[in-house]
Amino acid sequence: MAKIALTNLEKRFGSFVAVESLSLDIADGEFLALLGPSGCGKTTILRMISGLTDATGGRIHFGARDVTDLPPYARNIGLVFQGYALFPHMTVAQNVAFGLEMRALDRGEIGRRVQSALETVQLTGLAGRLPRQLSGGQQQRVALARAIVIRPDALLLDEPLSALDAKLRQELRQEIRRLQRSLGITTICVTHDQEEALSLASRLVVMHQGRIEQIGTPSDLYESPASRFVAEFIGKSNFLDGHVGAPDEFVTKSGFLFRFQRRSAAVGSRAPTSVGFRPEKIEMGRGRNAALANHVEGKVDAITYLGATTEYEVRLPSLERLTVHAADSSADPIAIGDNVTLSWSSEATFVV
Amino acid sequence: MRDDAGLRPFSLLSPAVLVITIGLLLPMTMMFRFSLNRYSANELMTQALTLSNYARFFGDAFYLGILAKTIAVALASTVVALVLGVPAAYFLARLSTPRLKSALILMTVVPLLMGNSVRTAGWMVLLGDRGLCNAILIFLGIREEPLRILYTGKAVLIALVAAILPYMIISLQSVLEGIERVYEEAALTLGAHPATMFRRVLLPMLMPGIFSGSLLCFILAMNAYATPLLIGGPTFQMMAPLVYQQLTKVFDWPFASSMAFVLMAVTLASVVLSSVFIQNRYGRL
Ligand SMILES: Nc1ncnc2c1ncn2[C@@H]1O[C@H](COP(=O)(O)OP(=O)(O)OP(=O)(O)O)[C@@H](O)[C@H]1O
Numbered sequence: 001m002a003k004i005a006l007t008n009l010e011k012r013f014g015s016f017v018a019v020e021s022l023s024l025d026i027a028d029g030e031f032l033a034l035l036g037p038s039g040c041g042k043t044t045i046l047r048m049i050s051g052l053t054d055a056t057g058g059r060i061h062f063g064a065r066d067v068t069d070l071p072p073y074a075r076n077i078g079l080v081f082q083g084y085a086l087f088p089h090m091t092v093a094q095n096v097a098f099g100l101e102m103r104a105l106d107r108g109e110i111g112r113r114v115q116s117a118l119e120t121v122q123l124t125g126l127a128g129r130l131p132r133q134l135s136g137g138q139q140q141r142v143a144l145a146r147a148i149v150i151r152p153d154a155l156l157l158d159e160p161l162s163a164l165d166a167k168l169r170q171e172l173r174q175e176i177r178r179l180q181r182s183l184g185i186t187t188i189c190v191t192h193d194q195e196e197a198l199s200l201a202s203r204l205v206v207m208h209q210g211r212i213e214q215i216g217t218p219s220d221l222y223e224s225p226a227s228r229f230v231a232e233f234i235g236k237s238n239f240l241d242g243h244v245g246a247p248d249e250f251v252t253k254s255g256f257l258f259r260f261q262r263r264s265a266a267v268g269s270r271a272p273t274s275v276g277f278r279p280e281k282i283e284m285g286r287g288r289n290a291a292l293a294n295h296v297e298g299k300v301d302a303i304t305y306l307g308a309t310t311e312y313e314v315r316l317p318s319l320e321r322l323t324v325h326a327a328d329s330s331a332d333p334i335a336i337g338d339n340v341t342l343s344w345s346s347e348a349t350f351v352v
Numbered sequence: 353m354r355d356d357a358g359l360r361p362f363s364l365l366s367p368a369v370l371v372i373t374i375g376l377l378l379p380m381t382m383m384f385r386f387s388l389n390r391y392s393a394n395e396l397m398t399q400a401l402t403l404s405n406y407a408r409f410f411g412d413a414f415y416l417g418i419l420a421k422t423i424a425v426a427l428a429s430t431v432v433a434l435v436l437g438v439p440a441a442y443f444l445a446r447l448s449t450p451r452l453k454s455a456l457i458l459m460t461v462v463p464l465l466m467g468n469s470v471r472t473a474g475w476m477v478l479l480g481d482r483g484l485c486n487a488i489l490i491f492l493g494i495r496e497e498p499l500r501i502l503y504t505g506k507a508v509l510i511a512l513v514a515a516i517l518p519y520m521i522i523s524l525q526s527v528l529e530g531i532e533r534v535y536e537e538a539a540l541t542l543g544a545h546p547a548t549m550f551r552r553v554l555l556p557m558l559m560p561g562i563f564s565g566s567l568l569c570f571i572l573a574m575n576a577y578a579t580p581l582l583i584g585g586p587t588f589q590m591m592a593p594l595v596y597q598q599l600t601k602v603f604d605w606p607f608a609s610s611m612a613f614v615l616m617a618v619t620l621a622s623v624v625l626s627s628v629f630i631q632n633r634y635g636r637l
């Protein structure tokens with residue numbers, strides 16, 4: 001267990017820059033999620049941390065130890081691969097014992113630690129099975145046990161749940177979280193599933209084309225996204241183009257005036273070009289809610305039932321469209337074609 | 353209704369079964385029958401049911417010596433081919449440029465496109481008393497007299513290894529292609545040095561390739577004809593040329609047949625024994 005520090009880390013493949021001057025500190029025992037669209041360099045970062053790929057620039061530290069030039073077998077990391085990569089010719093117990101045998105521990109100690117790792121992931125009964133005799137979820141647990149049994153400085157997970165179905169994914173997500181907490185391992189989890197990232201990690205890093213787009217807690221990223229990219233990547237958002245008029249007022253091209261309170265520091269000196277607000281922060285009704293700062297009127301165009309909420313498409317007079325998520329109010333149900341007023345607070349409004 | 357809608361496997365096999373019956377089983381049965389006959393200088397052979405040919409083979413230290421030498425050379429060349437073949441196959445399988453890979457695989461199999469005897473003649477030019485190697489040695493003053501390489505066991509071994517190596521490399525490479533690199537990487541991240549990774553992870557996963565490649569090479573080496581004939585010459589004899597010699601020079605068909613049968617039986621027995629051993633040791637392949 002250790003703090004991990006990446007300093008100006010860079011990876012080029014020929015002239016293509018896969019990871020560009022990345023600096024990131026991960027605290028001891030922290031659970032960090034690396035999030036981003038396919039090809040943005042997430043796997044490349046994990047591979048550089050584990051030593052499977054050489055960085056073309058920058059340094060990697062585990063605690064005080066500079067590991068940048070160490071081979072993977074000298075780094076003491078637990079890596080769970082995208083496809084698990086369990087050794088097919090070894091039983092579950094042998095797979096889990098492998099890393100301990102490499103550390104030349106004595107047989108008794110290896111046996112005890114394998115046993116306790118298998119207990120942790122609830123697989124004690126399957127120690128003698130071969131990987132091909134296991135279900136996807138069980139294989140995932142073995143991969144996890146194999147990675148944590150060596151007590152690594154860092155646990156690196158590359159899309160650990162992407163091959164599993166939705167229910168199992170949720171179950172294992174809880175398990176990974178519990179495990180990580182109880183062991184206190186510094187963990188980096190790569191995913192392109194935002195729900196997974198939001199529920200697992202204490203801090204999120206959103207990547208875009210080899211660069212960090214934003215770092216923050218799940219609520220930071222959700223409530224004040226630094227860019228349109230982040231806002232669109234995490235959750236759903238409504239956006240209207242325009243410019244900032246007064247210091248806390250945004251003027252859309254279509255002429256609406258919206259008050260905002262959130263202006264991301266990451267926007268910096270650049271003038272914001274869009275105003276954004278989340279679909280579920282909008283109140284929809286026949287009349288306006290005077291307690292809230294922003295209002296528009298429109299006509300309901302489409303209704304999609306989503307279970308817990310209902311999604312409404314509202315067309316504004318300016319022909320712009322907004323998405324609203326609201327609980328279906330059965331007393332006075334809103335139908336397609338109804339005129340409605342949308343209201344939302346200035347705290348729920350950000351400019352990017 | 354039948355639950356296997358496709359062709360039944362057996363119907364696909366039947367042409368092969370036909371060819372094997374006519375082309376292999378029939379001559380073999382005849383040969384086995386011949387091996388029980390008696391040699392006759394006047395009429396080639398006389399009908400008999402005797403084991404005297406086998407008794408003669410196993411009773412004569414000369415013939416047993418050649419059999420032992422054949423087995424030893426076949427084993428040694430297989431082992432050398434394996435040791436040389438594994439790194440070569442690994443390099444080929446992990447090559448990331450497809451064009452270079454195809455080119456190298458082609459180069460590996462090109463020797464197979466040439467006749468065995470042509471290749472062997474090449475080795476003779478290289479290894480002979482007045483051959484290229486000796487010319488260089490003498491020119492450089494390293495030796496005054498030519499070094500005896502041709503017609504020795506070493507020369508046969510070298511030439512045999514060269515002849516069977518392509519088969520070994522291709523067998524190993526095809527299995528290695530199917531072993532994803534991620535297993536190697538998993539072992540490395542768990543703390544295994546590359547050498548340990550190779551021994552504990554790659555080698556066991558490569559076992560089917562090692563087995564099939566070694567089998568193929570051992571059988572080829574046991575039955576090699578041109579190489580021991582031309583490179584071993586009269587001083588280093590092996591089984592296949594010996595059989596041929598009995599057949600065409602001495603015209604002792606019964607004895608030649610019995611020797612051919614011994615060679616086949618020994619090869620088959622080694623193959624079966626090693627399969628059983630390997631399956632016991634490493635599980636089903
Ligand atoms: N060996 C390589 N040679 C050249 N380019 C590479 C190599 N490995 C990765 N890349 C490129 O680097 C970029 C980042 O790849 P990476 O595998 O890190 O993406 P990722 O974020 O993990 O994507 P995914 O979510 O699809 O797994 C991609 O554009 C990829 O094409």
Ligand SMILES: [Mg+2]
Binds near residue numbers: 042043044158
């Ligand atoms: Mg990836």
